[in-house]
Amino acid sequence: MNIPFTKMHGLGNNYIYIDGFKVALDEEDLSPLAQAVSNVYTGIGSDGLILMLPSDIADVRMRIFNKDGSEAMNCGNGLRCVAKLAYDLGYVDQTTFTVEAKSGVVDAEVEVEQGVVKNVSIDMGQPILERGKIPMETLTGDADDHVIQEPFLVGEENLYATAVSMGNPHVIFYVDDMVDAPLETVGPAVTNDSRFPEGVNVEFVEVLNNQEINFRVWERGSGITQACGTGACAAVVSSVLNDYVKKDKEVVVHLDGGDLMITWKEDGHVMMKGPAVTVATGEFYWQKI
Incomplete structure (x- = not known):
């Protein structure tokens, strides 16, 4: 199958993003797909795979998979990129909204200049110290x-x-x-x-x-x-x-x-502010083994 993707980076921390509002993937495919797209020699090349999905408790949801196929709880650079992608694709129509990660829901705010998201601020919540x-x-x-x-x-x-x-x-x-x-x-x-x-x-x-x-x-x-x-x-x-x-x-x-x-x-609460950049869009040919 051909899977549409967007490659984005936050300060060079780059992931392959898939629009889960439009693309349905089987759960068992997510880990091997993350490994496949991340491979710089036989895939696209990235630090992993991030899915942007509908959420029952926030405006959008994200799931993060590392390049080894393991699922992560959170990703600050990924949050900023998902916020930009959600705004760019029209899934949110306000500059402030919420994003659900596996670790919980955070508040996001995009800074828009001439229609382009330049920076994203994320309320990362309270640190855990125990x-x-x-x-x-x-x-x-x-x-x-x-x-x-x-x-x-x-x-x-x-x-x-x-x-x-x-x-x-x-x-x-x-x-x-x-x-x-x-x-x-x-x-x-x-x-x-x-x-x-x-x-x-x-x-x-x-x-x-x-x-x-x-x-x-x-x-x-x-x-x-x-x-x-x-x-x-x-x-x-x-x-x-x-x-x-x-x-x-x-x-x-x-x-x-x-x-x-x-x-x-x-x-x-810990506040994070930084850029989110779209690198490319395309299709990845995914052939199950």
Whole structure:
């Protein structure tokens, strides 16, 4: 079958988007389809597959599949792109609306200039800080403890971990210089570490000042990506917890793919603002094996 698709990216974090309002896919096909479209050699090439679907509790719904076929709970860059796509295709007629992800419903607002969505703001909700809810296991401590600069041995690397969930789990490590961040080795080792029963996204952060941080990420199920919206949110929350930046102050997060503006507000909600870009549209020939 020929499947119409849109390729989009948020700061280089690129996915293949399928309009589930018009295209019906079998549940058993979603994981292998995600792997097929993501393959840069035999498919289209992407960080995964995202479906935009009708919702019973929000204006639109999204489902996210990583390039390895696993389903994700949330994706900040994906949320922004789904918001843009829903507005562009006319499934919403207001600039503020709601999007349902597996982790819950969020509020979205699109900024439109001359009919084109330039930036999207998402209320990412409140971070989850309790160890047991992230989830992260430990031999000591309580499930309600917060994980802030906790010693974390990875091979011969003596690191200090801060853990945050933004609907999906993140662990943040700080470095003095991003050039020295061992992302390629620590990322794959930690993402499947037994201390994280559901896996984890791994971030390295370099604090530039109280309004800017550098950020790199190893995403579970995808590896190194150009950007991670939920990871950027988690990094700012972590940086507030570690007294590097201030709550209720906008922080510019410099990712490999560009910048996101993140604010952990006094009401506890994390606000994310950044671009969403359409790359191409086309049809993917899907042949079941």
